[in-house]
Amino acid sequence: MKEQLQAIQVEALEKIAGTDEIKALQEIRVAYLGKKGSLTGVLKGMGKLSKEERPVIGEIANKVRDAITTALDAKNEKLEQIALEKQLEAEAIDVTLPGKPVKQGGPHLLTSIVEEIEDLFIGMGYEVREGPEVETDYFNFEALNLPKNHPARDMQDTFYITNELLMRTHTSPVQARTMKEYKGEKAFKMICPGKVYRRDNDDATHSHQFTQIEGLYVDKNVRMSDLKGTLDVFAKKMFGEDREIRLRPSFFPFTEPSVEMDISCKVCHGEGCSVCKGTGWIEILGGGMVHPRVLEMAGYDPREYSGFAFGMGPERIAMLKYGVNDIRAFYTNDKRFLKQYHQA
Amino acid sequence: MLVSYNWLKNYVDLGEITPEQLAEKITKSGIEVDHVTYIAAKSTNVVVGYVASCEKHPDADKLNLCQVDVGEETLQIVCGAPNVAKGQKVAVALPGAKLPGDIKIKKVKLRGIESNGMICSLKELGLDPEYIPADVADGIFIFPEDTVAGESVTSLLNLDDAVLELDLTPNRADALSMLGVAYEVAAILDKPIILPDESLKIESKKSAHDFIKVEVEAEDLNPYYGAFIIKDVEIKASPLWMRNYLMAAGIRPINNVVDITNYVLLEYGQPLHAFDYDRFASDKIVVRRAVDGEKITTLDNQERTLGADTLVITNGKEATAIAGVMGGANSEVMNETKTILLEAAYFNGASIRNTVKATGLRSEASTRYEKGIDPNRVKRAGIRACQLLKQYAGGTVLADVVEYDALDRSEKIVEVNTARVNERLGTEIDASTIAAILKRLDFTFEQAGNDFTVHVPTRRGDITIFEDMLEEIARIYGYDHLPFTLPVGVAQSGGLTGRQALKRQVKNYLQSAGLMETMTYSLTSEADITKLISPEVREQNPQAIALALPMTEDHKYLRLSILPELLHSLTYNQARNQANLAFYEVGNVFISDEETLTKQPTELLRASGAVTGKWVEHPWQQEVKDVDFFVVKGIVEGLFDFLKIPVTFSPVKLADMHPGRTASLEVDGNMVGFIGQLHPSLEKELDLKATYVFDINLDVLIKKYDAAPSFTSIPKYPSIERDIAFILDEHVHAGDVQTLIKEVGAPLVKQVEIFDVYQGGNVEDGKKSIAYSLLYQHPDKTLKDDEVEASYQEIVEAVNKAFDAYVRS
Numbered sequence A: 001m002k003e004q005l006q007a008i009q010v011e012a013l014e015k016i017a018g019t020d021e022i023k024a025l026q027e028i029r030v031a032y033l034g035k036k037g038s039l040t041g042v043l044k045g046m047g048k049l050s051k052e053e054r055p056v057i058g059e060i061a062n063k064v065r066d067a068i069t070t071a072l073d074a075k076n077e078k079l080e081q082i083a084l085e086k087q088l089e090a091e092a093i094d095v096t097l098p099g100k101p102v103k104q105g106g107p108h109l110l111t112s113i114v115e116e117i118e119d120l121f122i123g124m125g126y127e128v129r130e131g132p133e134v135e136t137d138y139f140n141f142e143a144l145n146l147p148k149n150h151p152a153r154d155m156q157d158t159f160y161i162t163n164e165l166l167m168r169t170h171t172s173p174v175q176a177r178t179m180k181e182y183k184g185e186k187a188f189k190m191i192c193p194g195k196v197y198r199r200d201n202d203d204a205t206h207s208h209q210f211t212q213i214e215g216l217y218v219d220k221n222v223r224m225s226d227l228k229g230t231l232d233v234f235a236k237k238m239f240g241e242d243r244e245i246r247l248r249p250s251f252f253p254f255t256e257p258s259v260e261m262d263i264s265c266k267v268c269h270g271e272g273c274s275v276c277k278g279t280g281w282i283e284i285l286g287g288g289m290v291h292p293r294v295l296e297m298a299g300y301d302p303r304e305y306s307g308f309a310f311g312m313g314p315e316r317i318a319m320l321k322y323g324v325n326d327i328r329a330f331y332t333n334d335k336r337f338l339k340q341y342h343q344a
Numbered sequence B: 001m002l003v004s005y006n007w008l009k010n011y012v013d014l015g016e017i018t019p020e021q022l023a024e025k026i027t028k029s030g031i032e033v034d035h036v037t038y039i040a041a042k043s044t045n046v047v048v049g050y051v052a053s054c055e056k057h058p059d060a061d062k063l064n065l066c067q068v069d070v071g072e073e074t075l076q077i078v079c080g081a082p083n084v085a086k087g088q089k090v091a092v093a094l095p096g097a098k099l100p101g102d103i104k105i106k107k108v109k110l111r112g113i114e115s116n117g118m119i120c121s122l123k124e125l126g127l128d129p130e131y132i133p134a135d136v137a138d139g140i141f142i143f144p145e146d147t148v149a150g151e152s153v154t155s156l157l158n159l160d161d162a163v164l165e166l167d168l169t170p171n172r173a174d175a176l177s178m179l180g181v182a183y184e185v186a187a188i189l190d191k192p193i194i195l196p197d198e199s200l201k202i203e204s205k206k207s208a209h210d211f212i213k214v215e216v217e218a219e220d221l222n223p224y225y226g227a228f229i230i231k232d233v234e235i236k237a238s239p240l241w242m243r244n245y246l247m248a249a250g251i252r253p254i255n256n257v258v259d260i261t262n263y264v265l266l267e268y269g270q271p272l273h274a275f276d277y278d279r280f281a282s283d284k285i286v287v288r289r290a291v292d293g294e295k296i297t298t299l300d301n302q303e304r305t306l307g308a309d310t311l312v313i314t315n316g317k318e319a320t321a322i323a324g325v326m327g328g329a330n331s332e333v334m335n336e337t338k339t340i341l342l343e344a345a346y347f348n349g350a351s352i353r354n355t356v357k358a359t360g361l362r363s364e365a366s367t368r369y370e371k372g373i374d375p376n377r378v379k380r381a382g383i384r385a386c387q388l389l390k391q392y393a394g395g396t397v398l399a400d401v402v403e404y405d406a407l408d409r410s411e412k413i414v415e416v417n418t419a420r421v422n423e424r425l426g427t428e429i430d431a432s433t434i435a436a437i438l439k440r441l442d443f444t445f446e447q448a449g450n451d452f453t454v455h456v457p458t459r460r461g462d463i464t465i466f467e468d469m470l471e472e473i474a475r476i477y478g479y480d481h482l483p484f485t486l487p488v489g490v491a492q493s494g495g496l497t498g499r500q501a502l503k504r505q506v507k508n509y510l511q512s513a514g515l516m517e518t519m520t521y522s523l524t525s526e527a528d529i530t531k532l533i534s535p536e537v538r539e540q541n542p543q544a545i546a547l548a549l550p551m552t553e554d555h556k557y558l559r560l561s562i563l564p565e566l567l568h569s570l571t572y573n574q575a576r577n578q579a580n581l582a583f584y585e586v587g588n589v590f591i592s593d594e595e596t597l598t599k600q601p602t603e604l605l606r607a608s609g610a611v612t613g614k615w616v617e618h619p620w621q622q623e624v625k626d627v628d629f630f631v632v633k634g635i636v637e638g639l640f641d642f643l644k645i646p647v648t649f650s651p652v653k654l655a656d657m658h659p660g661r662t663a664s665l666e667v668d669g670n671m672v673g674f675i676g677q678l679h680p681s682l683e684k685e686l687d688l689k690a691t692y693v694f695d696i697n698l699d700v701l702i703k704k705y706d707a708a709p710s711f712t713s714i715p716k717y718p719s720i721e722r723d724i725a726f727i728l729d730e731h732v733h734a735g736d737v738q739t740l741i742k743e744v745g746a747p748l749v750k751q752v753e754i755f756d757v758y759q760g761g762n763v764e765d766g767k768k769s770i771a772y773s774l775l776y777q778h779p780d781k782t783l784k785d786d787e788v789e790a791s792y793q794e795i796v797e798a799v800n801k802a803f804d805a806y807v808r809s
């Protein structure tokens, strides 16, 4: 009987090894281990064995069953693996085909620049304020030390609507409005971005509509060196740590002393090249110490308070930073232009 | 202001400083030098030649054969100029000479005769034709007789001069004169100023008082009038050096009298006017305001009608000049003029400014008066002119100046304290440095320790208060030397307001929904001002607000809608083969119901969008879809969802919009915008394919937005879903049924969604099937089937009653 069992094992293992189909494997399982299987048949004859022989043969029989079962399971797993691999291979796709596009918009370059500047000054404790685009002559001019018939009004060609109402020519009226709101009592820092309008013919460097950002800091004991330091921080963050600034005296009716700020040329670092027209410097913005008349008109006592103000044009900054060479490009909204700066 | 470098050297020792270096220094000290140009730097090897003989060319009528003595030799030159003649001193470009325009002079044969050089005109030497005097404009230039043959013309004609173009800010009227620039340069370079010789020896025994009287009837506008009489003048060309300087300064020389008044105007910044005394035809000058409608023919031969505010110079009978702006033709200096009546006056700047505005006439004189002249230079300039007229026009200057004088010549006093200077600048400048700066500026002052009393010279009318002096001190000290500091005062957190932050979020949402932000103009055309105005804006009866003086018809009105300009952007792109466009803009529109604006309009913030072309572009998986109403509606719904503001859409008919594909947006029963397809006729007009737009009142939404909504707990009990499909008339709006289901089902029905809309097939004609999915939920317990069933039946009945609908089995 022992020999019989061992012969079954040999035969079964041979058959298992010889098959490569899951279905055939199933048949083998039934043929040997099933109710009518050959191993089962042998075991049925165990009753005829002596008491002594029974446990010995039983043990052998169990071993044979285990061996066959293990072989079956192993083979089955292997075949299933092969089948899965085959199936997955059949499921393969061309990963080089394009993906389904996600609809993506983006901000206008000027918005990006304005928000960058806003965030930069917010980090320095500035609040952001806005004002009307249609202004009164008073806030646009008079409150800024530009009385009617002042020669400096020629500096800005104005779109008037009536004698008293106009399209604001700068965001400076927001300065006057803010100071008035704070009633001459509060120290504050603010910037005001917005659209402004000038009576200009549109060409590569002029636009009848453009944007401006102004900053104002009013406090006791504001120094001109504070303006210089603040603008230096701004220039380095906006244009790069390696850029230098230079202040030049200038004139604005609402500041005294007044300054014009240049930054060192990115291309030549001050040596002079065609980008900076040989000067080594590029004009960026204007500013100065708030004129005492302006403080006074807005209710601040100029003996107690002083301040600095500055103003810049995001279009100009964008043109310098990104090489835009025609101001009209900001308002034509060519999709290729818009898209180019979505990651700016 | 054009500043001749060579001319400037007369007043300040410029040493070795090049024109470019000087320009850089001036710019850094506060007056921007736009550029430096050279008169004719490219001309070399041109000398004075004496035309020893001049004969006709044997073979050419229009050519002359000249023997020209150029100092060391005599050259044979063929010359085509009509005005060449024997005995002239002319400019000769020698063989090997270079002229502007890359011209090289060589020995050549002209019609068989050798020519060894070229006799030049000023234009050929590189002078700007605009400033070349009329008498030498059409031919070669002729030097004065005493010029030495062989001498280089470079310095004789000032060809090596550099001209600095100053871009003056309105406050620096003082730099509208060579002397003013000289003071500035002297301060910058820390050098003394050399004033012109103003001595005048009067030889005549006659007094000007016997020839003229001065009456001023408008002292407020004319506080000083000085009249000089110069007899026996000879009108001729002015000296070459003066002509050179005038040309460099951009003024065309005319004759000695006119040139001298212009020269002194440029030198002193003081306008002067020369009348022909005999043609003036009166022994009395009366300065008065014009009679309204009074006429005068000015020097440019234009008849001008004056308003009552215009100041005029009269001879007691008629106007002979518009004061400070332009003289009259009736008293103009002519070639025959013998006696000059010279005016040196101070006119009120604002008055001249008004006259310039009213007449449109602007001159070198008016520009200076408008910006303010130095009261202490008026008479001095007159004397300087007399001196030059004596010297260069052979005139006899009569004794005495006939004057009307009520002019304030006092200097402004400004107190400067050293500590205050440092407080404002953030510096540590000591009193001796300030004193040195004041000396460089040539300001007189008294010093008491750290305190200065500064007498501001009247040439600097822009300095009236401490801050003005502060700027003077700072700029001469050098802005470069100011330290870098940061504010130490106010501790303020800064940041965006809620409105500003939300505006950014709305933009971010629209961008992530696939729209590109645009920036269009706020000013629009007459055709566009009435287009695509949102119904709730139209309800406010908005008037078209027009600019008083638009630059172009395209940008004349303040927009009432962002959409028209946005659509032009679409057209622009489509015309450039970019068909798939999804744009939005957030910006203001301007609303007022006043026909004539008396107060500022309301500026309403709106978000508008326009989408055309393909929305989904994924062709290889057959997913390509044009934008449609529901794409744009989805974006808009998403925006309201994001803002947590419930919105309803109702069909509406609007001008310029597709009548069947447009909806108004309502929040709390108030209109807040619209959405839909453009009317096909507008699409055609704009050359656009099907285009869908939206326009939303962002102001209202921002105000309504609640940044911190109250907490709603997540439901603990299970929900039950039920579906109902109704068959109803095809004209019934799905949204209306949805609203009714919500109303009837409340509070158990939490959510109603449409999941199927079907027409045709087994649905009878004129009907449609709409399937809704209902979500039931109770906050405090698990719902029982019979509770849901009861509600379900109620809904079925209500919908049946309201819309004559039945449940599809």
Ligand SMILES: [Zn+2]
Pocket: A265, A266, A267, A268, A269, A270, A271, A272, A273, A274, A275, A276, A277, A278, A280, A281
């Ligand atoms: Zn450079």
